[in-house]
Amino acid sequence: MEHNQRTDKHLCSNCHSSEYAQLDLVLNEYKDVQGNLIIILQKAQEIYGYLPRDVIKRISDVTGHTQAKIFGVVTFYSQFRLNPIGKHLILLCQGTACHVNGSLAVEKAICHELGIKDKETTPDNLFTLNNVACLGCCSLAPVMMIKTGDTEETYGNLTPDSAIEILEDIRRKEGLA
Amino acid sequence: MRILVGQGSCGIASGAKKTAAAFAEQIRAAEMDVPVDVTGCIGLCYLEPIVDIYDDNGEMTRYTKVTPDTAKLIFDAHVVGGTPYTPAMIPADGQAFLDKQTRVVMKNCGIINPERIEDYIASGGYRALSKAIRNMTADEICDVVLGSDLRGRGGGGFPTGKKWVQVKRQSEPVKYVVCNADEGDPGAFMDRSILEADPHSVLEGMIIAAKAIDARKGYIYARTEYPLAITRLQIAITQAKERGLLGDDILGSGFDFDIEIYQGAGAFVCGEETALMRSIEGRRGMPRPRPPFPAHKGLWEKPTILNNVETLCNVPQIMLHGGDWYASVGTATSKGTKVFAMSGDVNNIGLVEVPMGTPLRTLIYDIGGGIPKKRKFKGVQLGGPSGGCIPEHLLDTPVDYEEIAKVGAIMGSGGVIVMDENTCMVDIARFFMEFTQDESCGKCTPCRVGTRRILEILTRICEGKGKPEDIDTLRYLCDQINENSLCGLGKGAPNPVKSTLEHFLDEYEAHIYEKRCPAKVCKSLIRFEIIDGPCTGCGLCARNCPVNAISGERRQTHVIDPDICIKCGICEQLCPYDAIEIK
Numbered sequence: 001m002e003h004n005q006r007t008d009k010h011l012c013s014n015c016h017s018s019e020y021a022q023l024d025l026v027l028n029e030y031k032d033v034q035g036n037l038i039i040i041l042q043k044a045q046e047i048y049g050y051l052p053r054d055v056i057k058r059i060s061d062v063t064g065h066t067q068a069k070i071f072g073v074v075t076f077y078s079q080f081r082l083n084p085i086g087k088h089l090i091l092l093c094q095g096t097a098c099h100v101n102g103s104l105a106v107e108k109a110i111c112h113e114l115g116i117k118d119k120e121t122t123p124d125n126l127f128t129l130n131n132v133a134c135l136g137c138c139s140l141a142p143v144m145m146i147k148t149g150d151t152e153e154t155y156g157n158l159t160p161d162s163a164i165e166i167l168e169d170i171r172r173k174e175g176l177a
Numbered sequence: 178m179r180i181l182v183g184q185g186s187c188g189i190a191s192g193a194k195k196t197a198a199a200f201a202e203q204i205r206a207a208e209m210d211v212p213v214d215v216t217g218c219i220g221l222c223y224l225e226p227i228v229d230i231y232d233d234n235g236e237m238t239r240y241t242k243v244t245p246d247t248a249k250l251i252f253d254a255h256v257v258g259g260t261p262y263t264p265a266m267i268p269a270d271g272q273a274f275l276d277k278q279t280r281v282v283m284k285n286c287g288i289i290n291p292e293r294i295e296d297y298i299a300s301g302g303y304r305a306l307s308k309a310i311r312n313m314t315a316d317e318i319c320d321v322v323l324g325s326d327l328r329g330r331g332g333g334g335f336p337t338g339k340k341w342v343q344v345k346r347q348s349e350p351v352k353y354v355v356c357n358a359d360e361g362d363p364g365a366f367m368d369r370s371i372l373e374a375d376p377h378s379v380l381e382g383m384i385i386a387a388k389a390i391d392a393r394k395g396y397i398y399a400r401t402e403y404p405l406a407i408t409r410l411q412i413a414i415t416q417a418k419e420r421g422l423l424g425d426d427i428l429g430s431g432f433d434f435d436i437e438i439y440q441g442a443g444a445f446v447c448g449e450e451t452a453l454m455r456s457i458e459g460r461r462g463m464p465r466p467r468p469p470f471p472a473h474k475g476l477w478e479k480p481t482i483l484n485n486v487e488t489l490c491n492v493p494q495i496m497l498h499g500g501d502w503y504a505s506v507g508t509a510t511s512k513g514t515k516v517f518a519m520s521g522d523v524n525n526i527g528l529v530e531v532p533m534g535t536p537l538r539t540l541i542y543d544i545g546g547g548i549p550k551k552r553k554f555k556g557v558q559l560g561g562p563s564g565g566c567i568p569e570h571l572l573d574t575p576v577d578y579e580e581i582a583k584v585g586a587i588m589g590s591g592g593v594i595v596m597d598e599n600t601c602m603v604d605i606a607r608f609f610m611e612f613t614q615d616e617s618c619g620k621c622t623p624c625r626v627g628t629r630r631i632l633e634i635l636t637r638i639c640e641g642k643g644k645p646e647d648i649d650t651l652r653y654l655c656d657q658i659n660e661n662s663l664c665g666l667g668k669g670a671p672n673p674v675k676s677t678l679e680h681f682l683d684e685y686e687a688h689i690y691e692k693r694c695p696a697k698v699c700k701s702l703i704r705f706e707i708i709d710g711p712c713t714g715c716g717l718c719a720r721n722c723p724v725n726a727i728s729g730e731r732r733q734t735h736v737i738d739p740d741i742c743i744k745c746g747i748c749e750q751l752c753p754y755d756a757i758e759i760k
Binding site for chain 1 (some may be wrong): 186190191223225350357364365369405439444445456457460462478520527592600608609741745750
């Protein structure tokens with residue numbers, strides 16, 4: 001079976017007994033709910049951090065949605081990821097107020113500092129950068145939100161320097177700087 | 178005594194949690210018994226974190242920009258000493274910002290604790306629901322909403338009462354109420370603030386709508402980017418159910434209605450009603466042609482009311498005070514108040530609720546406090562990616578659905594982005610087109626291909642490669658996309674380009690004919706130079722230049738090599754003597 005070939009490296013620490021145990025709980029709860037696909041995908045991504053290929057196959061097997069349909073939904077919405085992300089997800093706002101207040105310069109500084117582009121992850125798996133449309137904190141423009149596990153922290157009134165300081169601070173806390 | 182700390186998303190981002198913790202710590206250390214409570218955002222975003230202290234006689238003192246250090250000073254002076262700490266009290270312009278508004282939708286925002294239903298009920302909440310459910314028929318409810326002339330606040334401006342009557346008339350037994358909380362317009366954040374500060378008012382509006390059309394199930398489609406709003410809504414739903422205000426047999430009337438939160442997965446087009454419903458059904462959020470309208474065939478092909486957050490928040494107030502009361506405010510065709518999210522190059526950034534008919538000038542100068550740094554006003558962008566830019570000479574335009582449309586913008590959801598003379602209007606048009614091009618779902622050709630062609634032309638113009646015929650081509654493309662696109666996203670997409678072409682044509686011409694960016698924004702059209710006089714030869718710029726384009730002897734005027742310079746602007750930001758000029 002395909003899922004036997006999977007490596008365990010992208011499994012979170014919560015998945016002990018079986019790699020699908022948590023997913024199966026979700027599938028059991030939602031498999032007969034009308035319009036379940038996006039909810040199942042959101043919960044699956046919460047478990048695995050992204051949507052691995054065999055997870056999509058498993059969802060397809062249990063719910064009866066074709067893999068093609070699932071893939072169509074996954075690629076339509078910006079929330080879903082087909083690749084693993086780093087420990088800290090940087091959501092950098094590129095809304096209008098942030099644009100007018102210099103979010104491009106902030107992006108440039110972050111990209112330069114981390115050596116990655118939008119939607120990429122650093123080689124040490126510490127940071128992933130995602131440009132987002134608007135975080136709704138326009139009064140603090142330019143803004144970024146950094147998601148780490150279940151917690152999120154919003155940083156406002158960024159400058160290229162302050163953004164880099166924030167990243168360095170996180171690195172320090174991780175014991176890497 | 179009671180201490181209230183404003184903790185909406187923007188307050189928390191400004192450090193409100195640390196401020197609240199500082200107060201709690203002081204109170205613990207002094208072994209006092211003073212509650213530190215949470216409230217939502219009052220809309221004074223530029224003065225966050227905000228702390229209100231209520232004395233035992235009910236008098237309230239408002240403090241702004243309260244850091245943990247200031248919190249200690251306020252604690253010593255006010256909480257212990259009993260005298261307000263004047264240096265941190267709300268400044269006059271902040272007080273005026275609030276005093277000049279008319280708050281109907283936002284009346285509870287920043288006043289009550291959004292996580293406690295008792296606060297909402299104490300401020301008159303759920304009285305409208307009780308009236309509607311116990312004493313009114315479905316027809317009477319619809320009549321009141323019709324009489325108020327309330328129009329959709331999400332941007333379309335369709336009369337809410339008409340929508341409800343259309344759904345009510347359908348014989349199909351299963352109907353739905355959907356709240357559109359997919360506030361995707363960059364620059365609009367009023368729905369987030371309302372959901373975070375007063376979630377029960379949205380629920381109350383939805384339950385009244387459900388009663389009017391006899392629906393049993395409702396959905397709130399909320400953006401996943403708004404985690405705090407979703408958390409507070411969930412708390413509100415649980416509390417309302419415990420109190421018998423939601424769920425089975427509401428207020429003992431035998432009427433059942435349940436609300437479920439549906440998290441959007443990130444797609445701007447899902448703010449469009451038909452796309453939103455496809456998304457709730459678990460599919461790709463693609464719009465479909467109308468008719469059939471959602472009132473006939475909506476969610477799961479059943480008749481559906483779809484209203485935006487702000488629209489639904491108006492409903493309880495209208496039920497309580499009557500349609501005539503609501504219709505007495507505003508202009509001939511636009512009634513009531515509208516919440517605007519004001520940001521960009523304006524002194525007082527925040528949420529502003531004003532009666533319809535208020536001139537834009539009042540909004541920006543009187544309430545917003547004008548443009549910072551003594552710069553000149555250039556334009557104001559209204560309505561987000563489907564809206565337009567309004568120039569100085571049209572600032573007396575009143576906020577009114579029809580009047581705003583006449584000058585090339587739209588009311589939209591109420592994002593107001595003020596832009597000063599340092600903003601390039603071609604760059605702004607390109608920015609919006611990049612957004613819509615990226616968010617186009619790809620179903621219809623005019624939007625999918627047309628927006629890409631416009632973006633290519635605008636990018637070319639910003640890079641100094643514009644051709645004289647580009648302006649005509651842009652106009653042609655704008656008309657074609659507007660006429661032939663399937664949904665509002667495509668139809669509105671050309672508006673930022675059309676309005677800037679109309680009001681700021683000279684900037685396009687400067688880019689195309691003179692290869693010059695008047696606002697000095699477009700990188701390909703500017704160059705950095707060091708001015709002889711102010712430069713002291715300190716060498717700071719040369720040391721920080723990432724490409725080593727700056728050279729010069731110590732204490733001598735430095736020089737930038739334009740062939741190496743990548744125009745990153747670091748030297749200009751760093752120079753302590755303002756010796757670097759953009760030409």
